[in-house]
Amino acid sequence: MSNFTSDTKIEIFCGTGGVGKTTLATARAVSQGKIGLRVLLITIDPSKRLKQILSLDDKDAGVKHSVDLTNDKDQSPIDTILMSPTQTFKEMKLSSQRSNKILEILMRPNGGMNEIMAIIEVQKHIDSKLYDVIVLDTPPGKHFLDFIKATQKIDRFFDKSFVEIFKYFGKKFNKSKIGFTPKKVIGLVVSKGLKKLLKYLEVVTGKEFVEEFVDAIFTLYENKNKFLAALSFQKHLENSSSYELFLVASTEQQKLDEILEIQNKSKYFSSEKTSVLINKSIKNKLELVDTEKLSDEEKNILKYFNDLENKVNSFSQKYFGKFKTFNESLSTSPKQQVLDLVKEWDSYDKN
Amino acid sequence: MNYRLFIISGKGGTGKTTLSFALSKLLLERGKKVQYTAFDHEVDYSALDELGIPYFETTVEKSCEKYIGLKLKSETIAKWIMKTPFFSALFSILPSLGSMILLGHYIKELENDPDLVIVLDSPATGHAKSMIEATHNFKEIFKAGVLVHDIHRMHDFLHKKEHVKSFICSLPTEMSLQEAGELKSFMMQKNLTNTSIILNNYIKSPNSNMSFINGKISSETEIIDHFTKSSEISQRIPKIFSHQTKLVVMRVKETLEKLI
Numbered sequence: 001m002s003n004f005t006s007d008t009k010i011e012i013f014c015g016t017g018g019v020g021k022t023t024l025a026t027a028r029a030v031s032q033g034k035i036g037l038r039v040l041l042i043t044i045d046p047s048k049r050l051k052q053i054l055s056l057d058d059k060d061a062g063v064k065h066s067v068d069l070t071n072d073k074d075q076s077p078i079d080t081i082l083m084s085p086t087q088t089f090k091e092m093k094l095s096s097q098r099s100n101k102i103l104e105i106l107m108r109p110n111g112g113m114n115e116i117m118a119i120i121e122v123q124k125h126i127d128s129k130l131y132d133v134i135v136l137d138t139p140p141g142k143h144f145l146d147f148i149k150a151t152q153k154i155d156r157f158f159d160k161s162f163v164e165i166f167k168y169f170g171k172k173f174n175k176s177k178i179g180f181t182p183k184k185v186i187g188l189v190v191s192k193g194l195k196k197l198l199k200y201l202e203v204v205t206g207k208e209f210v211e212e213f214v215d216a217i218f219t220l221y222e223n224k225n226k227f228l229a230a231l232s233f234q235k236h237l238e239n240s241s242s243y244e245l246f247l248v249a250s251t252e253q254q255k256l257d258e259i260l261e262i263q264n265k266s267k268y269f270s271s272e273k274t275s276v277l278i279n280k281s282i283k284n285k286l287e288l289v290d291t292e293k294l295s296d297e298e299k300n301i302l303k304y305f306n307d308l309e310n311k312v313n314s315f316s317q318k319y320f321g322k323f324k325t326f327n328e329s330l331s332t333s334p335k336q337q338v339l340d341l342v343k344e345w346d347s348y349d350k351n
Numbered sequence: 352m353n354y355r356l357f358i359i360s361g362k363g364g365t366g367k368t369t370l371s372f373a374l375s376k377l378l379l380e381r382g383k384k385v386q387y388t389a390f391d392h393e394v395d396y397s398a399l400d401e402l403g404i405p406y407f408e409t410t411v412e413k414s415c416e417k418y419i420g421l422k423l424k425s426e427t428i429a430k431w432i433m434k435t436p437f438f439s440a441l442f443s444i445l446p447s448l449g450s451m452i453l454l455g456h457y458i459k460e461l462e463n464d465p466d467l468v469i470v471l472d473s474p475a476t477g478h479a480k481s482m483i484e485a486t487h488n489f490k491e492i493f494k495a496g497v498l499v500h501d502i503h504r505m506h507d508f509l510h511k512k513e514h515v516k517s518f519i520c521s522l523p524t525e526m527s528l529q530e531a532g533e534l535k536s537f538m539m540q541k542n543l544t545n546t547s548i549i550l551n552n553y554i555k556s557p558n559s560n561m562s563f564i565n566g567k568i569s570s571e572t573e574i575i576d577h578f579t580k581s582s583e584i585s586q587r588i589p590k591i592f593s594h595q596t597k598l599v600v601m602r603v604k605e606t607l608e609k610l611i
Contacts (some may be wrong), residue, residue, distance in 0.1 A: 017363010017475045018527070045477050047526040048533060092392050100491050110484040112447030125596075140363045140475055148447070200432055204422050206495030255366035285563035293560045302561060304592040332570050333526055 008126045009133050015248035016255045017140035020279040022046045025137040027341030033078040039131040041080045049334045054080045062087020085117035102216040115147040151234040158242045191302045244271045250279040256315045275322035284307045354516040355461050361520035362530045366551040366606050373474035373603035375404045389472045395570035411449035411464040414456040451485035510542040517546040525570040528578045547585035551597040586610045
C-alpha cells in the first residue's frame with residue numbers, strides 16, 4: 001500500500017430513515033480497514049449507543065477518533081468523525097477579527113447548516129490525501145438531496161446574491177478594507193439603490209439584525225474562497241472512478257418510491273456506480289419455515305414477510321443492476337450488529 | 352383531549368405517517384375540525400383522500416411569501432422580494448428560517464380559528480430538532496422587528512401545556528428507543544413538556560410455530576423490558592401484518608382510541 005493517495009474514493013450511503021444506513025456504513029468502513037485501506041468514516045448523527053461504540057461523544061463531535069472494533073492487533077484502526085457544523089466552521093479559520101453572532105448561532109448542531117458544512121468537511125479530507133476511502137453516512141431521504149444540492153447552493157449564494165450587493169461597492173470595499181464597518185456598508189448599499197430591499201428587511205427583522213446580517217454576509221464574502229473550495233466535491237462526483245453510491249433499503253421499511261426519487265434526482269451518479277443494499281433480510285429464515293404446521297394467522301404473517309422480501313427483490317432487479325442482500329442480525333447489541341454486517345461486507349468486493 | 356397541535360416525530364421509519372393518519376382519523380370521529388400536514392416533506396395525497404382526511408396545504412415558499420406580504424401589507428412587494436436572487440438564496444442557504452416561518456403559519460391558523468386542530472407529521476429526529484430550535488435561534492438573532500414579536504407569540508402558543516401534545520414514535524429496537532429518549536429530553540428542554548413515547552410495531556403474538564418470529568419476539572422483549580424500567584414508554588401499538596395503508600391506519604386508530 002503506498003503512502004500517497006492520488007485519488008480518495010468516496011463511498012456514499014443514503015436512503016430513508018431507519019433502514020440502517022449508519023450501521024451498514026460503519027460495517028463497510030471496518031471491512032475496508034481489514035484489507036489494509038486507510039479509511040475515514042464520517043457519520044451524521046448516529047444513535048447514542050453507536051456513538052459509544054465508535055468512541056464518539058457529542059462533546060467532541062467534529063474531531064477525529066481512531067476506532068478498533070475488531071480487536072485485531074494486525075489491523076490498523078479506522079478514523080471516524082461525528083459531523084459537527086460548529087467544528088467544521090471553526091476549522092475554516094475565517095479571516096475576520098469580528099465574531100458574528102448570526103453565523104455562530106446558525107452553525108450550531110441544529111442550526112440548519114449541516115448539509116452545507118458536511119460537503120465542506122468531506123472536501124477537506126479529500127484534499128488532505130490521507131485516506132484511500134472516505135465512507136460517508138448521509139442524512140435521510142430528501143435531506144440527502146439537500147446534501148447533494150449543497151454545492152449548488154453555495155455556488156448560487158455567492159454568485160447571484162452577493163454579486164447583487166457587492167457590485168455596488170466592490171471596488172471601494174477592496175481599497176478600504178480596514179476602515180469597514182457594517183454601518184458604512186449599509187450606507188453604501190442604501191446609497192446604491194438597495195435601499196428598498198433593506199428597508200423591508202428592517203421592518204421584518206429589526207435594524208440591529210440588518211447590521212449584524214450585513215456583517216455576516218461580509219464575513220462570508222471575505223472568505224468565499226473557503227466555501228467555494230467545496231465546489232470541487234461536485235467535480236469529484238463527476239469522475240465515476242472516485243465514488244460509489246449505495247442506496248440503502250430495508251426489507252421491513254421499504255419506501256421504494258423514495259429510493260427511486262433519490263436516484264432520479266441525483267443525476268451525478270452513473271448507474272454502474274450505484275447499488276442497492278437490501279438490509280435486514282430474513283429470507284433465509286423464511287425458507288426454513290415448515291408451512292404444514294401453521295395456523296391461518298401464522299400463514300398470514302408468513303405471507304406478509306414473504307411479500308416484503310419478494311417486493312424489494314423484484315424492485316431491485318427491475319431498477320438496479322447491482323444489489324446485495326444483508327441478513328438481519330438478531331443481536332440486540334449495536335456493536336454485534338455492526339460486526340455481523342462486517343462479515344457480509346467482506347465478501348462484497350470479491351463478487 | 353382538547354389539544355390544538357399534535358406533533359408526531361421520532362426516528363425515520365418508525366411509523367410517524369401511519370400514526371399521524373390514525374390520529375387524524377380518530378380526532379375526526381370525535382367531531383374535531385382536523386387538518387393534517389406533513390411539514391416540508393412530500394404528502395401522500397392519495398392515501399389522505401382515501402382516508403378522507405383534510406389537509407393543510409402550503410409550502411415553505413408560499414408561507415414565506417404570505418408572511419412577508421402580511422408584514423409589509425403588500426403581496427406584490429412580498430412576491431418581488433421573494434423573487435430577488437438575494438432572498439431566494441438566503442432562504443435556500445438557511446432552510447431553518449423557512450421552516451420557522453412555516454411553523455409560524457400553522458400557529459397563526461390555529462390562533463385565527465379556535466376550532467382548528469392540526470396534526471403535524473413532523474420530520475425525523477434531527478430535522479425535527481432543527482424545526483423546534485429554529486424559533487429559539489432566530490429569537491436570539493433578531494433582537495427587534497416584527498419577526499421577534501411573532502416568535503414570542505409562537506413560543507407563548509407552543510409552551511402552553513393545553514395546546515401542544517407531542518408523540519415520539521419508536522420501534523422496539525435499542526437504537527430507535529435511545530433516539531426517542533434523546534428527542535424527548537430535547538423537547539422537554541425546549542418547553543414542550545407534554546411529550547410521550549409511543550412504542551410502535553411490536554409483535555404481539557403468543558409463541559409461534561415459526562422460529563424466526565420467536566427470535567424477533569424474544570429480542571424485542573429484552574429491549575422493551577430494559578426501556579420500560581427507565582419508564583420511557585408510555586403507550587404501545589402492536590404491529591399490523593398487512594400492506595394495505597387504509598387497513599393498517601384503521602387498526603392503529605382502534606388502538607389509539609383506547610389510549611387517548
